[in-house]
Amino acid sequence: MDFSFAPEQEELRAQARAFLATNAEPSWEELAELGWTGVSVAEAGGGAGLGFLEEAILFEEMGRALTHAPYWSTVAVTLPALPADLQAEVARGEASWTLATGPLVPDLDTATRVAYVGGDSIWELEGAEREVLSTNDETRPLGVVSGGEAGRQLASSELLPQLRARSLTALSLEACGVGSRALELAVDYAKERHQFGKPIGTYQAISHPLATTLMELELGRSLALFAAWCIAEGDPRGAIAAASAKSLCADAAVAACERSIQVHGGIGFTWEHVLHRLYKRALWIQAWEASRAQLRSEVAAHLLDGDGG
């Protein structure tokens, strides 16, 4: 039993954190040069032949950095639906994708290709009009597509539950990244900011909510990593683990941002400060795919109505 990352995986995290800190809006070609778009693409297709655990590291780091790129929508949500030649294009940085599962479609401003669910298949959508809508989180705008026609048939829609589990897990990991950065900002501020002659972090009214935030994020991260491991290994517990993780991690990230804004006082409420952008990503994650109430009702059905438990 080993629930820790290997040294090479920790190296990938360090590399990602350093790069993303200074590249908030990397081009898709840059991400491909780093080898990140093809992490799980087979080596024959120009990828690294690694798996979802390595991608998990990148989801968390991109959440932390609020990276504006269609990485989640391509790699977490669409990639397994693509045939090998299209996966190779992604690995080479020639294409990025977003999957339309409902009326609102994420990342239409950056993704080069669009897939959609029609009947019992997932298809490429060709020749559609795109409209990017004004969205709370500017780094992951929602939009709508209209017109267009079915292009290449990509995969069976039986793949959708697997894609959903990947999506929920990736969002959980992003949430951990977002929440951790909000917490770090609050901790740094609580050490520097003096009131009544002391750093405000001295006061337990400040420090205890931050300790709670750390605990919630660490619990969430454990569950998100478990879901990621299940997905990487094809473990059947993955679907429920992913739903569980998203319900927990999105709440933890939203609470982390809210507490951080409060600890920062007026500064945390300004447009100039990064906190509102982290907060808006956390709210986006909380809203997307399924609410915590929906996710918990799925878990409850699994525990109480079936043979599970």
Place this chain on the structure above:
Amino acid sequence: MDLRDTPDEAQFRSELGAWLESNVPEALRGHRGGEARFSDDAVRDWSRALYEAGYIGLTWPKDYGGGGKPYSYQAIFLEETARAEAPQHLGVIGLGMAGPTIIARGTEAQKARYLQPLLSADEIWCQGFSEPDAGSDLSAVRTTARLEGSHFVVDGQKVWSSYAHIADWCILVTRSDPDSERHAGLTYLIVDMKAPGVEVRPLRQITGEAEFNEIFFSGVEVPLENVVGEVGGGWDVAMTTLLHERGTLGFALTAALEVMVGKLIELARDRGATPLQRDAVAREWIELQALRYTAYRSLSALMKTGIPGPEGSILKQQWSEAAQRVTKLALELLGPDAQLLAGNAPYGGYWQHLQLRSRGNTIEAGTSEILRNIIAERVLGLPRSR
């Protein structure tokens, strides 16, 4: 990263499972806590059986009667015994606190004398840390140890000491330098609970049971060879004890919570649940999974460094609040039946007892407030609040 057991771990787990299946006495199954564990000879026999089968002190060095195994074996042991609803070994304080402290800081003579009888439950240990005026602030201890020739003379009072009424030995934090303050001038002693001048008075808890005690020391003679660490260096030794208390506890707590949440799900299936109650059951199950995998992460870190980190505080704090929520939710599902006790109560009063007992969970082994201080200061690096 691989969450599966290694082949050796899997073999250990399956052998242990089979052993538990045929060895847990039916009368003891499901009775993990409560007062009965102290008086029942069967619990001591069970503890000895665990020891003789090689399941106690799994991670301790072989030289001292341990198994010399990685920490993952201890985790498997805790998971499987919780799942089998087997009672705990009687020497909880010895195994979790006194033993690891003696291994880390004791003399060779102390290791040779104390460790083996501790493992076999022939000798039971208790902890003498808290005092009426020194609870969360352990550095305020006033129990004195006065050096007279080749021994210390101990006077004072300790409180909230589980197992003291059946204990053979006590790990005792004393003030050996009367002019010292706070962390300085403390000495950590091993005290014979049968020595003249030791008096134990049980304290009745809100559950109606007496699990813990007051201990009074009047002129109790303790030989110098019973000092653990340096005279005057007791604070440091006490911190070793507390690190181990929280570090290795997480797995046991999570495993016990798993049993509770399993019973909660059964209860919700049996009695029915409203949509809000279903949501709450799902939330507690999700929280349990998060705790379990946090324990796995913490265990993996422990296996790499060998020292429990302050992250153990996270598990203890979050577990204690989860136990309080789970038990209250169970009472809500029981409705008015929840007000009945013992023989009249559904499930023999299991939930009623656990719910009251859980109020102690956020107080014992570091209050939630102290644990939040520890996390704020040692994990987040925030300035000290006092």
